[in-house]
Amino acid sequence: MRMTYCKMLILGTLVGCAGLGAVAQQRMIEDIGLKFRYSDSAGVTASYLGHFGDTLRVPSLARLDGGVIGPAELRGKVVVFNFWFTACKPCVAEIPVLNRLVGAYRSDSVVFVAVTWDKKEKIEAFLASRRFDFTIVQLGREDIQQMKKVSFYPLTAIVDRHGRISFVVFGRRASEGDEEFYAVLDRQLRRAMAE
Secondary structure, three states, X not given: OOOOOXXXXXXXXXXXXXXXXXXXXXEEEEEOOEEEEEEOOOEOHHHHHHHHOOEOOOOOEEEOOOOEEOHHHHOOOEEEEEEOOOOOHHHHHOXXXXXXXXXXXXXXXXXXXXXXXXOHHXXXXXXXXXXXXXXXXXXXXXXXXXXXXXXXXXXXXXXXXXXXXXXXXXXXXXXXXXXXXXXXXXXXXXXXXXX
């Protein structure tokens, strides 16, 4: 199985209708032999669903405190999954945007889960100097690959309360004050909550 970490994209690989200003930037992303159409407003959702369907297989996930999150604990809730690891610079760069989302939406009906293969000691060392407000869970690399299906990091997926994937994004580089990325996540999360 091919595993490529922190794939970096050159923005503007394909710009839809260049010069029309109001048209969202679009490009093609290729991974594991499949093509995904990316847009600034919809991520890769349509392509991802077309390739893999609208279900995210969620195994039991080990929390840092020793507890477990399983499918039963997530049933009936909107879940924002973020796949990351501590050495992935794009993963770390988007954490402030993700934390802001948690601050706006954390409730009994919305759960934020960050999935990594990093060892507990490495995560704790990372968290000693950085805040990440998602519930961080550990899963083996092969199990993560089976769950998220593509090799890109970071990957964020929103699953609605019916267990259907409603939004997927990867291949986008976010920064701490990335208002556009926050606005997309905010809009997509509100949409998932309404479904």
